[in-house]
Amino acid sequence: MPRSTTPQTLNSEITISGHGLHGNRPCSVRLAPVATPSGLTFVHTPTGTEIPARADLAGDLVLATTLLKDGVRLQTIEHLLSALSGMEVEHLRIEVDAEELPILDGSAAPWVDAILQAGIRALAGRRRFMKITQPVEIRDGGRWIRALPFDGLRLRYVIDFPIPALGRQSRELSLTPDKYRRELGSARTFCLAQEVDQLRARGLALGGSLENAVVFGADGPLNDSLRYEDEAVRHKMLDLVGDLALLGAPLLGLVEAHAAGHAMHVALAKAILANPNCWEWTEEAEPANVRFFFQPLVSQPA
């Protein structure tokens, strides 16, 4: 499936309910189509506060991505944003009746299913991409993330944990909606068993369980099975796709991340937005040789 060249919203509204990973409170999310391209806008329904999904409104990034505006916070938005961005639905009203979005099964798959059930509809106009023209890099000791010029959107991610059950994992892929759904969307969030008590003592992960997270002990996952052998690095890529949605427009570039997390993902988005000399607007989603030939000239790795 080629990447869409038109802005997209949903075809019909759909409501998803569940409970938050950290606060364990119930939450309903209504995804409502918009008539004109206007980006992704959250609405905290108890206060009526509208919060655009934009990097400059993101904060509190330790274990989830949070939007903050006018004293209202919306936590754990990244898996919904990832599903929307991965499926190229970039214009939507997202009504939320609590301060933390439902964790569902810990992946983006239930959100992807909801998007497919509601259907995707094209809006008038052309889709505009932010094309990286100069490298943008964020570094913090041995952890780093950078965006480099590239035709299309390609992600390369490395994680390296000092426990054998996780260890070093790396994965790379060029993103399309099909690949997002098959390769990243159902990878679940994860943590280390040794962290769980610490998290709970801080009032975090109160809604966490083996139903919505993979928990890695010294000898392997405590869950019955993994969805992918390298589910952890795939989930980090899922998170990255969600955090990059805070750019407010689809990206064209190669994004490489090494032992990064939400704070670095969002820092990269902020750095790109703050450096308009490092990117330019384009309506061309694919390089010419991919768009105009029936077969790619060179077979590309996934």
Ligand SMILES: [Zn+2]
């Ligand atoms: Zn996540």
